[in-house]
Amino acid sequence: MYVSLKMGKNVRENEIWVTGIGIACSAGTSFTEVTQSILDHRLCAQPTGLTLPVPMWGVCPNEIPSHPHFVDDRKSLLGLFAVEQAMHDAKSPNGPYSIFMGTGLSSITPAQLEEDLYPFVKDGIFDREAMAQDLHRQTAAPARHDPHRFVRFLKEKYNATGPCGTNFSACAAASQAIAEGMRVLRRGQAKVAIVGGHDSMAHPMGMLSFVVLGALSSTRCRPFDKRRDGFMLGEGSAVLILERAEDALKRGVIPYARLCGAGSSIDAWNVTAPHPQGVGAERSMINALRDSGLHHSDIDYINAHGTGTPLGDIAESSAISRVFGEHTPVSSIKGALGHCIAAAGAIEAVVCLAALQKQFLPGTFGLEEEENFEINVVKNAQLISISYTLSNSFGFGGQNSTLIFGAIN
Amino acid sequence: MAIVLHKIGLATPLGHDCDDFVNKIEHQTSVITSLEPLALLACPQGSMVQDLSIRSIIKKRKEIKLYTRAAKLALLAAYRCVGQISKLDTALFVAVGREPPDEGSAEKCLIASQRDGIFDESLLADKGRSLYPPLLPLRTLPNMILAHISIQLEIMGENACWAGGEETGIQAFQSGFWAIKEGRCTQALVGAADSFISLGAARDLHRTQIIPPSEAGVFFLLKEKETPEIGDIVVRPNQKEHEMRHYLLDCIGYAGAAQQLLELVFSLHTQENISWGGLSFQKQLQ
Numbered sequence: 001m002y003v004s005l006k007m008g009k010n011v012r013e014n015e016i017w018v019t020g021i022g023i024a025c026s027a028g029t030s031f032t033e034v035t036q037s038i039l040d041h042r043l044c045a046q047p048t049g050l051t052l053p054v055p056m057w058g059v060c061p062n063e064i065p066s067h068p069h070f071v072d073d074r075k076s077l078l079g080l081f082a083v084e085q086a087m088h089d090a091k092s093p094n095g096p097y098s099i100f101m102g103t104g105l106s107s108i109t110p111a112q113l114e115e116d117l118y119p120f121v122k123d124g125i126f127d128r129e130a131m132a133q134d135l136h137r138q139t140a141a142p143a144r145h146d147p148h149r150f151v152r153f154l155k156e157k158y159n160a161t162g163p164c165g166t167n168f169s170a171c172a173a174a175s176q177a178i179a180e181g182m183r184v185l186r187r188g189q190a191k192v193a194i195v196g197g198h199d200s201m202a203h204p205m206g207m208l209s210f211v212v213l214g215a216l217s218s219t220r221c222r223p224f225d226k227r228r229d230g231f232m233l234g235e236g237s238a239v240l241i242l243e244r245a246e247d248a249l250k251r252g253v254i255p256y257a258r259l260c261g262a263g264s265s266i267d268a269w270n271v272t273a274p275h276p277q278g279v280g281a282e283r284s285m286i287n288a289l290r291d292s293g294l295h296h297s298d299i300d301y302i303n304a305h306g307t308g309t310p311l312g313d314i315a316e317s318s319a320i321s322r323v324f325g326e327h328t329p330v331s332s333i334k335g336a337l338g339h340c341i342a343a344a345g346a347i348e349a350v351v352c353l354a355a356l357q358k359q360f361l362p363g364t365f366g367l368e369e370e371e372n373f374e375i376n377v378v379k380n381a382q383l384i385s386i387s388y389t390l391s392n393s394f395g396f397g398g399q400n401s402t403l404i405f406g407a408i409n
Numbered sequence: 410m411a412i413v414l415h416k417i418g419l420a421t422p423l424g425h426d427c428d429d430f431v432n433k434i435e436h437q438t439s440v441i442t443s444l445e446p447l448a449l450l451a452c453p454q455g456s457m458v459q460d461l462s463i464r465s466i467i468k469k470r471k472e473i474k475l476y477t478r479a480a481k482l483a484l485l486a487a488y489r490c491v492g493q494i495s496k497l498d499t500a501l502f503v504a505v506g507r508e509p510p511d512e513g514s515a516e517k518c519l520i521a522s523q524r525d526g527i528f529d530e531s532l533l534a535d536k537g538r539s540l541y542p543p544l545l546p547l548r549t550l551p552n553m554i555l556a557h558i559s560i561q562l563e564i565m566g567e568n569a570c571w572a573g574g575e576e577t578g579i580q581a582f583q584s585g586f587w588a589i590k591e592g593r594c595t596q597a598l599v600g601a602a603d604s605f606i607s608l609g610a611a612r613d614l615h616r617t618q619i620i621p622p623s624e625a626g627v628f629f630l631l632k633e634k635e636t637p638e639i640g641d642i643v644v645r646p647n648q649k650e651h652e653m654r655h656y657l658l659d660c661i662g663y664a665g666a667a668q669q670l671l672e673l674v675f676s677l678h679t680q681e682n683i684s685w686g687g688l689s690f691q692k693q694l695q
Contacts, residue, residue: 050530053534113523113528114528118527119526121523126513132608133450145508145510148577151573152573166573167571167572168505180569208533212541212545265566266501266555266566268559268560270560271475271553283497396552397550
């Protein structure tokens, strides 16, 4: 069904448009910078300088403004930066607002260890009784460990009266948060959805937790490469402003793209390893195609989760080849930016929007000798006409999420 | 097509039988007492679920060490709700609380990584690294609660893990309801689990003045049904809000993300029609 608008354009009823973008990651702190970086096929990750066996990480190179509410919380500072940039970019639409953000684990920085824990070391062990009874000194800790802290803050800042939530689905969190915002708008439960993700594990204890799991590369991330051995950790935040097309048209804003649909699934297989044939990933992509009313042949570009882990790339490429065959172009940006964990789905959604706007296929930085996966992996960025892009995000624990974006005709 | 609340599963300090749970709240039965795990706190009062055995439920017993208290509560409640099902199109939406604290397993690593109270990254990379418990990250990721349920009960459909305070349960419930309503699944397992029964979590509660600490798991199975039968609870969208009565604090204490869904269980058993969280719950009378 189509809705006629006085501007003379027709849009599908309940069509959701992206009208604002905010981003901060290793590729830059604006949509323009990030787009150019991906077009230039540039390595954005930097040496860590750590003694831990983690040579590279994708940290945000620009200074992020501080905020008194989040002095000890870098991921929320990154998130706030992206939210404010996205709202400004969308020309601050009127609410009611709905807010959904994907988030990750709270940080354990050296400063926090020195303030919270090390004062209790006595004779080489922690004095647990003193720690238990210390109720007054470190009162910031409970707030820092509240995963809903950032959304609660935004809810108050923007007086959001629509549904709001914090998604904690690991690396699928931001993608699922974006999907939820889309659905809330389709139902008419809000006029504007502020959606995305934010995360920063770029501190020694954060790195160690991935080192012990064997998830990080000993050199650098090489998605779909024969020598792939894990990912590089990244940090960042990306935020999209979503509106129903008819509301955005009435405001006269120029949208970036349409958010056509979303799907999710669970592997129900293993807490760390993906299903070997990627059956969950396959269902997630099929659910997204069904939700968007598109055929697999409509998709012009797939932004893979593509972590560069030995098992992850096998599972995903197997799923992609069953759903799309071997011709649809596929690439991963994690070799350039690093894996931004809970923010990855939002940052990669922005890469899909950049591809639609500048009409190009992002390349796969780090790919040198391609594994024979029977999919069409794009090595270098290419200018090409595209209409629909699909973005995969798969989380620890087997949660899969897929988003589909379409160009505005 | 109606959406009905098919079954409820509980794991609470007041027991796991719904009628018993409701009856104890109606009679203001308090199970708050001094708890051994909180003995080092100045005020060790709280309530806890005594039997958290999941050995008979899980497929791989060696995975028990990956389960936090909240994960065990969640699996027990979810299992009581649905039993063993294998459904591709069953959705799973779970509300979880704050990150479960490490109960000392990383202590040796942290101590080995400092010199005179100052963190030293090279010590972490050397001695600290070898002392870091490799399974700790898998315990502290809150969405592992959802992962465990999906693996044990073979649930593979649409899903999300929502995190935060007691309002988070509403989000999980709504997600499941709308997933059915919008045709993304035919049934949805929705619920919440949280536990403050540890020194670190209970201390945080004491710091924020919300006491006493408790824990619980609560799950609901929502199903599509062509013709609701007498006694079925039919769930519909509704904008009116019902004022929840907060009896639970007196009976068990604070159960975080599970709190509001436990209040919902009580309200559903004591009233015929209620409106909550943008939804109405109405018992089919004829």
